[in-house]
Amino acid sequence: MTTSVSEDDKRRRIRQYFTKLKLKWPSILITIGLLILLAKSAIGLIILIAGGVWFFLEVKPLFDAPGDQTIDAWLIDDIENLKKRSLDRLNIDPSELIRDSIVIRGPILWNTNGVPSKELDWKKGKDGRIRFSINAVTIVHLTEHKLSSYQCDYNFLRNVPLNEQDDEFHYRDVVAVSTRDDTTNYTLPNNTLMKQAQLFKLAVSSGDSINVIVNSADLVKFTGGDIAETGIDNAIKALRKVLSEKKI
Template identity: 30%
Template sequence: MAINYERNKKYFKQSSPKAGIILIIIGIILTLILSQTAAIFIGLLAVAGGIALLYFTFAGKPTDADIDSDAASAIADVKKRALGKLGLDEDEVKLIDPVIVHGYYYKNIASGVQVKQGKDRVFRSSNYEGIVLFFSEHQLHAYKFQFSLITPQESREQTDEYFYKDIVSVSTQSETFQVRDIKNIQQQVNFEEFKLTTTGGTSITSSIRDEGSVSRVISGARTLIREKKIAS
């Protein structure tokens, strides 16, 4: 899980060019209207300081694509991690392809959450989550994870096993959540959520970043669960 925490913090930090621009303007005014050498020198220093301030404010600030890429790289080996946490061998769970869903998590994990709307109008969160589902002959095995993109060691994991007869539904649904973004403005975030529900009323959920990429495997999971329930 190679996450660039320090770089990602810059993405979720509110940055304004105002101070740098003001310093540059003051420097230009001093340089143009004053004739004394010392005043001109101070004006040039102010311009240089303003440029430097703008550079250090925005240099290295990651793009929307950088954050998406960091999240993707962090879960590149999630299938292997899930098998290890569940104590499974891949040969035991080859009935169908595993279901892997993941997306930005807009709630707290431990220390909080930062939310920013990107240039593409997508709300990205400093927290991320996902689920991996494996299918053996008699049971469904689930691994859920949540982690921070800006705070090291801030993560949660859980594993569960369900008999097919105890699964009520596997569904996706549209959800709405109210958040405060990095400008402290309340925003409404709309996203798709995956949900598995059991007869005991328990459920396991995850947001879905790209519903199109998982629709086929979710459909396959529904079919298998339905067949297993009929056979049980």
């Protein structure tokens, strides 16, 4: 478990983690101040100090920003709380579960219902992996006779699940658990289109399905790093194992 912090402080520090530094203008002001000061004008010192204060205020959030591992641990803690929420919504008692619940996490970096555009953010960690402020979270609970799922768009900055959806399927109705490449039409923050993505898909005989975007070459190119752990490999392995046992 992570070191105990208050909820407000936790969210504040998460926002600091995702803060993008805006140093262009304070750096320009510092340069102008230095040039004027070198010309032996007293006003250069005033400009230099102003630029320095501006620069400090921009970088100050970094002093208390959590590291990559802390961010990962906090997100895992939040997802554990989402597991409890999903069990309540689906009216499942934990004693009914036949194995640990399965979690699949995917990135969101495009316009999403209920999410302010300014909160769609990301950061490349020191390990080269990309973390996202908004995540698509899918939790699958496996009981004796059925598979139940909970999905939401999770705002990590605010600890708020949005666009929640619950589904229940009998094991016999599940026809496929797979990953697939599919065409998409999402606009990234630089106004380029994310045209293709890798999806996790669980399909049932009725035509319904659970879909989660877990990766995209366009997203990787835009962010310049690898997508952080999504849980997809473990999910597919676990689901196929349970389905093979239940369909015998």
